[in-house]
Amino acid sequence: MIEETDLLKKLKQAEHKNSAFNELVAQYKERLYWHIRHIVKDHNDTDDVLQNTFIKIYKNINNFKGDSKLYSWMYRIATNESLTFISKRAKQLQISNEEAQNLAIKNLKADEYFEGDDIQLKLQQAIATLPEKQQLVFNMRYFQDMKYKDMSEILETSEGALKASYHIAIKKIETYILNLS
Structure with missing residues (x-):
């Protein structure tokens, strides 16, 4: 497993870009798959969105400025691709x-x-009743056990706002499930 900084250097070098990209895909495809799957739900749709995500990453890797972690940038692309797909x-x-x-x-x-x-x-079903942002926060925290700091970079929102969104989402999900009983 190549360190993110080394991988990024290779991705930006024309002679290493393809092999580095293959490494990037191998390293992140499962995590990105599940992130996307929790948003779009369907396996085949997830595969399509994942493919579009990696195409966008490949085409735009030279525009990555390094203001955030590489994986945060990729998750942001995956999130946006997923939401665009749903729309x-x-x-x-x-x-x-x-x-x-x-x-x-x-x-x-x-x-x-x-x-x-x-x-x-x-x-x-309960998650689907949440507003979009709460769905994203809940999925990232509950299913992927993602840290608020990382979510903050991906969703470009403060950690405090994310914690509040997660707490509200949990309450709404609990209420939804209790009302089913």
Whole structure:
């Protein structure tokens, strides 16, 4: 596993860019896959968004200034690609983004790659009721155990605001699930 700084140097050198990019993909594809999957829900859609994310990373790596960690920058791209995907899907179906999310959750049971049970499905339904930012914060913290500092770089929001969003999201999810009982 190459250190981020060494990887970045190689990515910016024409003669090493392709091999360094292959290393970057190997190093980050699983984490980015799950980050995207928690947003778009469907495995096939996740694969498409992941591919678009890596294409964007490859094309724009020379524009990366190093103001944040490389992985934070990549997560920001993955997040934006995921949200753009949901918006495009909603537009195609002529429904709201929220309705598109709910449709994706309804289709989760049919997704051969979904390994969750009824409780996991209810959790996904509860998450879908949250505003977009709270969904992102909850998914990053709960499923990926991401630090607030890292989320702050990715979402370009203060740690305090993220902690508040996470706390509110938890309360809303608890209320949603309790009301199902």
